[in-house]
Amino acid sequence: MTSTAEAAAFNPTPPFGLLLDVDGPIASPVSRSVAIESIAQDLTDMANQGIPVIFNTGRSDDFIAQQVIPPMRAAGLLPDAPVFTISEKGAVWAAVTPEGLGEIHIDEELKLPTALFDDIRDLVAERFSGHMFFDETKRSMVSVEQSTEVENKDYLEAQKEFDAAIPALLSKHQLEHVRIDPTIISTDVEHEGVGKDIGAERTLSLLEARGITAQTWFTMGDSRTDYAMATWLHERGLPVSHVDVRPEDGIPETEYEVLTSSTGAIHDEAGAEFLSRWAADPQNTRAGRGD
Known part of the structure; x- marks a missing residue:
């Protein structure tokens, strides 16, 4: 591991990498921001030591730029830290730097047609603007989100x-390979080729390009779909532990370790709990059952 005062450490074989959903584990589902100060500090401290930090999210790259990068910059994120965002469930990706996002890449094969964006925007304006808003920052998928002033129920x-x-709109545009994915605060209309497993695959490619291979992986999420990233890593023989910060949906049977808060914390409070634990001694921390 090498480092300078001006750049993050470079570690070609860090003890673990972090593959993180954003809504829930990192950003509060209530405020839609990184509300717990220790989260940005712990992520930044680990990244500066060469621990890969990858945000594998359905959120847009703009959300990462506006809500996640500023607190990490304030926490002292250094140039060349191995931090990336893989947004819109694998369809959009970019490096994260103290100055903001690097070049933004889009998988055009996973991008829905503009006409569908327009029709769903009109649908929200005409019938649902009292409860939700159309996310204008998405590049490949169409998303609507609960307005913050509206009760979740x-x-x-x-x-x-x-x-x-x-x-009916999908039929109008003769779109077959599209799915509707509702969450507790949003609905994504997306190409069936996207997913958290695609984000995991892209993660390894991005790190390989930098000459980095993490020894083990921690994944973290708040829904059943987030398990896909841990499953993908496990199926390729990589030691992985998945942190479920909202286990009320039930924990599925897996062949890898699943962790939940020992204090009963959920969402970003649970995320903060685990990040602080790992940041306290990253060089001696490993994911996986150890068997």
Whole structure:
């Protein structure tokens, strides 16, 4: 491992890497921001020591630029730290630097047509603007999100009606390989080729290009779909532990270790708990069961 005062350490074989969903583990699902100060500090401290930090999220690159990078910059993120965002579930990606995002890449094969964006934007404006807003920052998928001033239970009722209106628009545009993916605060209309496993695959490619191979992996998320990144890594023989910060949906049977908060914390409070533990002694921390 080598470093200078002006750049992050370079470690070709860090003891672990972090592959992180953003909403829930990192950003509060209430404020939609990195609300717990220690999260940005711990992520930054680990990244500066050469620990890969990859945000594998359905969020847009703009959300990362506006909500995640500023607190990491304030925490002292150094140039050349191995930090990336893989946004929109694998369709968009970029390096994260203290100055902002590097070159933004888009997988054009996973991008939905502009006409569908336009129709769903109109649908929200005409029928659902009291409960949700159209996410103008998405590049490949179409997303709507709960307005922050609306109670979640009221949003979820409106979401059912919104989701039910989408298949007709998909038929109108003769789109077959598209799925509707609702969460507790949003709905994504996305190409069926995207997913958290695609983000995991892209992660290894990005790190390989920098000459980095993590020895083990911690993944973290707040929904069942987030398990896909741990499953993908495990299937390729990589030691992995998955942190579920919202286990109320039930923990599925897996062949890899699943961790939950020992204090009962959920969402970003659980995320902060684990990040602080790993940041305290990163060089002696490993993921996987150890068996």
